[in-house]
Amino acid sequence: MFATVFAFLVIVFGAFVRLSNAGLSCPDWPTCYGKATWPGHEQDIARANEAFPERPFETHKAWREQVHRMIAGTLGVLVFALALVAVGRRRRLPAMLLTAAVAAAFGVFLYIKGAYAASAALSLVAIALPLFAALRLDRGGPWRIAVVAFAVVIFQAMLGMWTVTLLLKPVVVMGHLLGGLLTFSLLGYVALRLTDTRVPTADQRSLQPMVIVALVLLAIQIALGGWTSANYAALACGVDFPKCAGSWWPMTDFREAFVLWRGIGVNYEGGVLDAAARAAIQITHRIGAVVVFGHILATAVLAWRRGLRMPGVLAGVLVCTQVALGIANVKLLLPLPLATAHNGVAALLLLSLIALLVRTQPPHGDDQPDISSFRRSASGYRRNDGSDSVTP
Known part of the structure; x- marks a missing residue:
């Protein structure tokens, strides 16, 4: 811990x-x-x-x-x-x-x-x-x-x-x-x-696939956020939200936006992409945020209804906080405390989903001896003299 x-x-x-x-x-x-x-x-x-x-x-x-x-x-x-x-x-x-x-x-x-x-x-x-x-x-x-x-x-x-x-x-x-x-x-x-030693109910276990999908979607969205930050595209739309640069769909260049490898020797400090490519990255990140927000919120509501109240509430509150921080970063021109908090809340949201995943799994018992199996196996042994006592 x-x-x-x-x-x-x-x-x-x-x-x-x-x-x-x-x-x-x-x-x-x-x-x-x-x-x-x-x-x-x-x-x-x-x-x-x-x-x-x-x-x-x-x-x-x-x-x-x-x-x-x-x-x-x-x-x-x-x-x-x-x-x-x-x-x-x-x-x-x-x-x-x-x-x-x-x-x-x-x-x-x-x-x-x-x-x-x-x-x-x-x-x-x-x-x-x-x-x-x-x-x-x-x-x-x-x-x-x-x-x-x-x-x-x-x-x-x-x-x-x-x-x-x-x-x-x-x-x-x-x-x-x-x-x-x-x-x-x-x-x-x-x-x-x-x-965590709590045993999940059948309803809680059935939530596990939805939690796994939420984790995958969040991982993709975090990767998009990292790509946005690494390419200095966080303010590609200016201070406009939900529009981007005064338009619902500005000029974009998706082909250049997601080129992963551009060779060695280039200094990427400050970014090398033009405005259209950066706008494409920012719009993709925003669309991903809508998808992730909807799925995690639905997962949180279902978790609450199935008795997983604490992790469900945490996931719901954190995903709402994360969206609010994302909007605030755009509107306030990426102030350092809010931008740092955006990363921190993403990590906490990830941990809340992991906690939800753990709560939908049987308790860990890999190192606990199976006493009943041991007794069944031991009952098959007898001393040579025919007595029922078991030799260690």
Whole structure:
């Protein structure tokens, strides 16, 4: 639960960094102008500006980016600890996770030294080992997911690196957002699944497909939101709502709007798309919001009627809040507190749907011994002397 809350804070702070245009405030990775923290003295700042003349040092931005990296690294350590707890003392699995951690650390070291190919190879090993350990683990779903979360965190670190080295490439920025929310979702699911012991009714279980559809739709909408932000299309329609730039359907260019890969070497800070392409992205995001709003609200109402009142109310309130924040961001020209809150409420809405999913599933009992089956099996054993006592 602590790791889940911490992951939420990392997401919100990451949104604050991105929306305050501090994503490239440290031009190198994982250091910041060659420092473990960031330049503080005048002579350090002078050296930083000399080493990176294309990116002059800005204290008010650099600290945000580097602090975000530090707390994200702390989250990685927490997830690693959870993975170790999940595998317990099972043979070879802890060693796999330790090897993955060492490979990831050496991958970062080699990246700093410029050995990019070797760094990438070690990073792939670091991602593959936890996934293999999760497959080998003889515990139930939540425990395996805790191990998978470690692999996701390692890949998320790579996305953070690529965000800087590929100069805010939109597909990487969007992937980084989704990776953070996936980490948060996996941790939230594990925490809720291992602690919720309530048994759902048949009506509540029948709601599960609708909840899964809601999660898929919300994930797509979050990806659209990340694409909107990464392409600086949040204000493509000006302050008009529900119209866009004074029209119900302005000039749009959907073909250019959703090109995922445009090559390497382009600096995407500030965006490279024209007004028509950005308008297409914004309109798509708005249409998606209507679909997601309707489905989640219907799911919340059904959950309330079937006795899942708390998660149903949370989902309903959060989806309404999220729509209100989206409209307010447009009308008020994307103020930083509201834009950051828009990301935070999206994460909470996602968690509320995960809570609803957990409430529609049978309680977790993978590690509970089946006493009745044990007794039935034991009853078949007899001592050689014919007595009914069972030998341990």
